[in-house]
Amino acid sequence: MSKERKETLAVEDTWPIGAYMYKGPKLYNEIVEGFKRKKIIASLCTGCGRVFFPPRNICGRCWRKIDARREVSDVGTITSFTISPEIKRGQVKVLGLDPVEAGIVKDGERLIMVYVNFDGTDTNYATVLLNAKPEEVHVGMRVKAVWKEKPEGLLSDMEGVEPIRKESTQ
């Protein structure tokens, strides 16, 4: 392209996306009630037999509402993972927050984010892998939920998952 592209003036405005109000079902009430007891409550579609965690209230394949509930194991398998680079102070901002400043991650920490298929479910649950080094994580790794000592009925009661070490099984 021979024509020179000159940068032109810009005018500004905003989209107040933070002012929107969204409506959700009370499905997560059941999750956090279960978490309080260190249990995972999933939903079961009696049409196709699939078990969802987090729960789902409409099965698109059967095109029907899902009402049944089922308690599932807090042990599962890593189906996929991704690893962040070292997250440094002042490097990224999420929703205006610096995760290091906000105390969400430690300075220089590498987060291992995993999809976990809890035994007895047909879904992935996205969470973080704790107590493991980035180089050990692999697809197929068996993991167990890490619960807060005193659960409060919050999603954060499940802090993540950790590898099931040989010595800790059976």
Next chain:
Amino acid sequence: MWRNVAVIGVGQTKHGRRRDVNTAEMISEAAWRAIEDAEIAPEDIDAIVIGNMQGFGGICQAELWAGDWIGAPGKSVLRVATGGTTGGSVAQAAMYSVISGLYDVVLAIGFEKHSDSKEPGATTGLAHVGLANLFYMFNYGAPMRALFALSGGVGAAAGVSSYQAMFYMHRSGCRIEHYDMVAAKSRRNAAKNEYAHLQWPNCTPDDIAKTPMVAYPLRFGHICPASDGASAIIVASEEIARRVDRPAWVKGLAACADEENQMGENAQGVGILDTSEQLQCRIAAMKAYEMAKIRNPREEIDVAEIYQPFPHQELMYAEKLMLFDDGKAWIALEEGETEIDGRIPIDPSGGVLSTNAIGSSAMQRVAECALQIMGKAGKHQVPKDVKNAVAHGWGGSTNFTVVTVLGDAPRR
């Protein structure tokens, strides 16, 4: 009932950082090039189909304002938007408009102007895909760590895609080096495409391998840019298309949607365990090929334009489009089969990895296929007689697929 239609004109803007124009001017640049390319008068156009992702450019239904630049007043204007698939969905809506017999000549435009957003890259628009889900989870005391992991730790789309890239590696046995090869090929091809954004002549896999890891297994060099740009095609009835030298005939078109690929509404669970499975792409491909009477895509498809903002997607979707056995595309890549002069060139334009103006991207796949058939692709024209070309697009959370088959002769 079905009547044959063809793409008779193509127009693209230079994609990249386009601070020299406003959105309306950028759209019109592509539209008028397409009109000139088709050698028709603007009055000949009966209807317009247009689309982009509104949140990325901060304008709601931009065609209401920008329509005046492209001759929209007095015409039927349909806005179609489906995420990444937008351009492909727009192109197909234009095709159905003419096939239906309601219109004879339709202008289809896809566009995006990412640089108008103040946030870097495409984060504004992408974050808003799942924003409601995040707020929902906040209500239940979601752990900030996990939310950070979901939303921004690895960048919204890159997040979903890095999991998918891992799934694909696990499924196919390919390695990160293959992703480097795809990315390098894309940059090299883009250097031959005057409209492409990231152009890097002679880029090697080693060059890509030197870029930092963003979200293992994806490197910085594996990630598409956020471009500004618009692309357009003119779709016309057989009668009108016959006046053109070598139109690109629409032989098959299909779209298909699967269950969401990461989470459902309000962060509900979804029953897809392996996001590289891509059942909907296989179904759309089968439907489109059947319509096009293509029985053996490996033999009959001469060139493919695949929507691949991330390199594993070129390999994964090439398999789902039945151009290679499942899990074997990386072997063809190693052997150079997918190069511009290879047996089955994939993304000779450089594809989405090198140019991604979201609403324009899937439209460009159709436009590039049309150019290859018309023999007007210039420096990235594949050195063979192109009889059939397949254009692909993915959207949603990689759970939407559009597949369009164009050919050098009408469907029989």
Next chain:
Amino acid sequence: MSEEEIVRAKSPIPFSAGFRWSVGEVMEHFIKSLGERKILGGKCPRCGYTYVPPRNRCGKCYSEIKPENLTELSGKGVLVGYTIAHVELDGVGNIKDLEEPLVIGAVKLDGADSTIFVPIGEVKPEEVKSGMRVEVAWREETEGEIGDIKYFKPAG
């Protein structure tokens, strides 16, 4: 049922997405000229339709309009329609009462074919009439921004 069946989810912190639209060549001329207290129109070289603000493509006859087709307008015109606003949107979706009613007018500038929608000042709402002559009122320091147009006022 007294208890709601749903959960309401909102952002825990107020925030918005920011945009900075590049305006293109002819619009840049228009905006910069406001700094010199000039209003430019874009006159189609083929059909003569004059756009305010200017644009680079004629919507009526599809001709290109180039910077050399920009013409200075007097800044005076006719109020062809108006409304008296008693409320306003606060930007985040609430309709709020205005303390003082605001006149918003449709103004056809002399020499222009477009109608612009602008606030009208220095006039009592009850004295506004369609057909009255108006002119641009500049803000004290003009800087080459849209905000240089303070409002339109009855022509003196």
Next chain:
Amino acid sequence: MGVRRVAIVGYAQTKHQWDMPKTREDMVFEVAKGAAEMAGVTREEIDTVINASSDYLDGRTISELFLTMPSGAYLKDYTKTEMDGAFAALYGVMKILAGTHDVALIVANTQGSTFNPHQVSYHMLDPTFDRQLKVLNDMAIAAIQARMYMDKYGVAEEEVAMVSVKNLWCAAKNPNAHRKMPGVTVEDVLGSKMLYEPIRELMMSPVSDGACAVVLASEEKARKLTDNPVWIEGVGSSQDFYVRDRNLQRLEALEKAARRAYRMAGIKDPFAEIDVAEVTERYAHEELMIYEALGFCEEGKARRLVDNYVTWLGGQMPVNPSGGALGADPITATGLIRIVEAAKQIRGEAGAYQVPEVRRALAHGQAGICAQSNIVFILGGEE
């Protein structure tokens, strides 16, 4: 219309209301499923699902993404028209006419309670100029339009208020309508809160939550599904110039859209040949302008149709017996609701607001500020 004909074989809508205590997902599931059940089609028989919603109204990029499953689109051809559902219906008609699809499910939804649609209208303005002035939105420009139209043709505020009274009386009879004010009077309308002169609260559509779904089928399929199909005899759509460069005193785009629809349906005298019309009037004065654009009367004479009760329920040409958009306005669903209401009139299902002996009905949808983009459907019953 060509070789194939397209029929409406099923539909459903929510009870539109302010701040519905339901998720978007549940709302869509209900209407999509309801329409399919009425049509007697299983999910397997649906070939394409077309969603109508807007990322700006919903506050979600790819607003249809999470509606894939509730709307029955699993492994289906699925797309979105980001404008009124009536345009989605047009796309459905095109897919069926193309012969590639036999059954199309159209689903439109908006929850105005998510974010004020009037605020969204501000984001439709030219960002390089009109938005920078900060004071404009659809209400302000509609008010200017109302003033210009009323001044030009000598229309009194009472006459505009009559349109509201007419539609709100009907809305009170419609179980799905949102704004129910039985017995509302012109005084009530003129006594309602002044927003942008001359537009008062009751002259403007309410902000509603709602959804609507329609099942379209090819003639062959429709004959198998129902004895009472509603045929799409004509459709036309057109967009006007951006608000700065159009004639605000007329709805020229609607005139063009209507002309196309009439031509397709073979209508020469719309007033005589159409029995009932359902139109999208976001503002009371807009309905008057719509009459003129649809050719129901001469330019500037629309007020007489209201004054003389011609367009009232029981009149010669009832318009909006369902209450129209003034009765309920879940933005992207509103035009599709008009199609449903027109179909109900043809099938004699409109109950308390049924117009006697309807053979042919008109439905109108719009998008943009001051009805910039318009679509007209002509529907007909069996001969």
